[in-house]
Amino acid sequence: MHILVVNSGSSSIKFSMFETSSREPQTLYDGEISGIGTPAAHLAIHGIDHPVPSDPSAADPIAATRIILDTVSAPRMPPVEAVGYRVVHPGPKLSDHQKITPEVLHDLAEAVSFAPLHDPAVLDVIREGQKHFPEVSHYACFDTVFHLTMPEEATTYPIPKSYRDQGVRRYGFHGLSCESIVRQLRASNLPFPKRMVICHLGSGCSVTALIDGQSVDTSMGLTPTGGVVMGTRPGDLDPGLLLYLLRQQQGDRESATAAVEKLLNHDAGMIALTSMPNDVKAIREASAKGNKEATLALKVFTRSLTKAIGGFSWLLGGLDAIVFAGGIGEHDPLTRYETLACLEPLGVAINSALNQQKTNGVRAISASDCRTTVFVIPAQEDLTIAMHVDRLARSNQ
Secondary structure, three states: OEEEEEEEOOOOEEEEEEEOOOOOOEEEEEEEEEOOOOOOOEEEEEOOOOOOOOOOOOOOHHHHHHHHHHHHOOOOOOOOOEEEEEEOOOOOOOOOOEEOOHHHHHHHHHHHHHOOOOHHHHHHHHHHHHHHOOOOEEEEEEOOHHHHHOOHHHHOOOOOHHHHOOOOOOOOOOHHHHHHHHHHHHHOOOOOOOEEEEEEEOOOEEEEEEEOOEEEEEOOOOOOOOOOOOOOOOOOOOHHHHHHHHHHOOOOHHHHHHHHHHHHHHOOHHHHHHOOOOOHHHHHHHHHOOOHHHHHHHHHHHHHHHHHHHHHHHHHOOOOEEEEEHHHHHHOHHHHHHHHHHHHHHOOOEOHHHHHOOOOOOEEOEOOOOOOEEEEOOOOHHHHHHHHHHHHHHHHO
């Protein structure tokens, strides 16, 4: 079976085609449209030997999705026999990866208030996919499912029961990434760590605590806005600060809420500290040239990671492994070093030469005498989605 996986973000959409005749889905090709909504929108695709348009007009996620669907449907491309989508937040009514039905779409539409940065766009993407491929099955894979193993004391907010009954709780995100990392570690020849934290660092960032490969706590909560500092999101804030921000807005309640929501999802985090685009590489270059705002932003970012790792270390009674994943986690050795530098007294140390190397797959970068192994592992969200879609499609058959 040929499975198309669509992984949509706030400004980009990734896509991959998998073939499932072998034991594990194999990638036939993958691609991405980046810069959606800007003149710099660009389509890149790898694994095919014929040309595709490289500079599409992708004014919004719907236009970008149509370009992707037309591209994967072109002559000489493998036929699409199932489609899987990464969905950030399923809301309180959906709790497992599943085939998309009208009822599921309705529940996802109701969940938009939980993830306004991500879910509206993915709903548009799903609807476009269903229109383009009406004869195949479509599946939703949720970032929250991995965290269903968290105990009640980790998911419960100390707020009135009436709100908790509405589904207000800690959900956790980047679950597809965490699941892929656990799978890769189990498949390696290395001892599987009992107590572990996973730092998924990309445009969105989270830290997850695991025991025996299962999530027991995580930095993100009700929405992907909380936790550690991110590119455009602030992470955890004093609730009183949110009230202050609301009181500073002009206009009615709805417009004030919308303004603060935009601030927290698009105008906070490292870009607020630097007045620069959301690009850690550029921020590091500016810091190296003496830009004090860039230096401060990097210190705020890595300090929040250190605090999260340290807190989970005490919660778990120690750490056997720390994993870095995601675009920043995999490709920025300075972030890894700065995050862990002050943890050396606790037995966490990086081997500088290993930290600078660029290799694929599971790799350890910790010092030989380090009590806690430090790994760099690529997040394989798309492959994980393909595996779930293959499982669900076979069970349906």
